[in-house]
Amino acid sequence: MAKTESGNAAAGRALSGVAADSRETAASRRGGKPAAQKNEEFNLTIEDMSDDGSGIGRRTGFVWFVKDTVVGDVVRVRVTKVLKSYGYARLMKIITPSRHRVSEPCPAAHECGGCTLQMLDYREQLRMKQEKVLNALTRIGGIPADEIKMKPIFGMDNPWRYRNKALFPIGKSRDGRIIAGFYAARSHRIVECGDCLLGVRENQKILRVILDFLEEYGIEPYDEETGKGLVRHVLIRKGFSSGELLACLVINGRSFPHSGDLVSRLMLIPGMKSISLSVNTARTNVVMGKEILPLAGEPYIEDSIAGVRYRISPLSFYQVNPVQTEKLYGTALSYADLKGGETVWDLYCGIGTISLFLARKAGKVRGVEIVPDAVRDARANAELNHMENVEFFAGKAEEVLPREYREHGEKADVIVVDPPRKGCDRALLDTMIRMAPKRIVYVSCNPSTLARDIRILAGEGGYRLKKVRCCDMFPMGMHVETVVLMSRVRD
Template sequence: EKVLVPSPFRVQPPCPFHRQCGGCQLQPLSYEKQLEFKQNKIRNNLIRIGGFSPEHIDACMEPIIGMEDPWHYRNKAQFPFGYDKEGNVVTGFYAGRSHNIIANTDCALGVEENKTVLETILAYMKKYGVSAYDETYGKGLIRHVLIRKGFASGQLMACVVINGNKLPEEKTLAEELWKIPGMTSVSVNVNTERTNVILGKKVRVLKGEEKIEDTIGDVVFRISPLSFYQVNPVQTKKLYGQALEYAGLAGEETVWDLYCGIGTISLFLAKKAKKVYGVEIVPEAIADAKENAARNGITNAEFFVGKAEEVLPQKYEEEGVYADVIVVDPPRKGCDEKCLETMVRMRPERIVYVSCDSATLARDLKYLGEMGYEVRKWRGCDMFPGTVHVETVVLMSRKDT
């Protein structure tokens, strides 16, 4: 396969592995055209799946939010370890639609420190004969390495995921990793299950802190290896700023933040609202959210552990807790229908929907549209340059508002 006549929008990809890796599907496309592609993707899904008219969607559309520098933006990466055909230990990313590792320690989307961390671990494994995990047989020790960086703080985290309870010479490894500028947290995560899930539940600190800090806007967050935290901090600030603008808070509103994670959007909203309630199914994330609220002196945010589709009906029907504004930021599968039903019964003036999948977004907006809500504005935010993924923020309000 070869290019006979290149498109005028084709560019030379900086990463030599982008075709095999499959992570950066759009790397050969100019960034301006990537943004156009993503805006069209959202628009087409809203029309085709959501059933909205092209005229209405175009009238509500605001320009997509791009990046000035669309490289080295990821503050988190998870690298699998394995063997090449010659039996050498390698790390990198899985090739598209497979679990074959493309050996590469210098990803164009990740932070520059990733390369140093990975090569330090590879050298340690070679020196002490430490095995990589083989998922076919469930044998071997090192499965993955999770690396995080606080862009504002400069703090680094390295968490080695192991198929066992202990690493040989683990203090030596910790000391070597500690030499990397910014290293704040070195830990191991135990995962002995035969599963594709990367992280287990048990984390043991080898050196430093369990968590690192980062700042979005003027809110400081403490992040553990298990925390969900947006991977592009530069765009996250813009994304949350857009959600806050759409929420239209004047200081007297009660706001629900569903699928709140470690409270990232909740704490942004709390600065402008009377009261914010956050709901998240992961107990560790809610513990982080409470800690983050305390860390920032925010006293008007309250957090609940549980499924949004269970907590929301309970609080509304049994305790009479209402909402002026509801913000949802669900996983890729979108909102549960019971959750959507309760949102409609609570009759908030505005719903702000933040989505990482415009197809499930369109499906949910169709339901809300049939239940008396109307799309007023929508905007794409490019959190993942070089890939086909895109975030969307939508403002809906009651038709009778």
């Protein structure tokens, strides 16, 4: 069976095969004839998977992307769109199912744009994700495969009901009912789903109360086309260790009619601690507004991971899978190998989740985060845990770290980075190399940019890749988290 990597890496590899097979491709297009016409049907074997969970197959050197297929499927497809070197097709029939194909337990699985891998056996999901990271490290990072010490990926015993956060768009069905659900793939069409199998069971209870309330009082959901209507989304969070619940309604306005009645109903749900409004009156795809108006309870809920307590507000960044977060951050702490006197910089620190893990064993920790609200939460979390050896800076990591190094001579024994999908800015990598910490612990949600940055640290920085471990934070989805240890071998 072909190696399974996903994302742009997989697509790039598949598309590069077209160049290698250029004579065959040219033959299929001789005389200006395209690889296939729209609505044409043919059989296809799925060899790979893309970032959005679509299967990838090739026919006469031409790449096709097919939703709802997995590696090993032999399928009948119908062409929907043809581009220069690749195209899209719709699954019409599964001729021979992959040996890894399973039945999806969620009735909305095919329409919903959330889960993309429900039809793939979980063990194969894990294998595919680890292979994806290994391929990126060797192909993009330039690290020989025999030098990569990769431990088995952290999977879940039960890969369901793991999300402590859910964000439901609110709209109307074709028959005029007010509904909640998730957007269909590549659209803003709401697929009705009040009980996502990845989310906590309380989501269904909270949504039912809110939807019934909206119907009873005739409160309209927001309409993206007209810009009218009040309720845009419902955000729900749960503290897994505390059992505390937060409900936040994103509204197209600054007030909510009959809010006292809604609060009374929601507060009857066991665990409900925080109810608020998020003001978002902009014609935008950005979900949350910057202003939060409290309705009842505290402005936050609390949760804890491995004994470290955190306060989580509607705008806080907090990992959505607390069971796997403990494994992920525990691995980062292990790789940091702290003895008690080290200075550690934690870049892209969010609300201080990793920082506080590190602070229990470090001499001092300095965290950097671009979102001011997150920095305020981080400082509050440090105070909540009585940790005085932590300091937080608000700003871009690629600006704060160079400034503190240049102007104040800051040093680091260990640097931990947990950047967004775009990876680390080059100015930040250059500063890290000049600071020359003994160890760099890189936590990544994107294997491609992780591999790119590792290539720089290993090539110009004098670091060597020592350890790698993946963690499946998002079962049934394509993304994977990775923790890497880079040790300095050149002074």
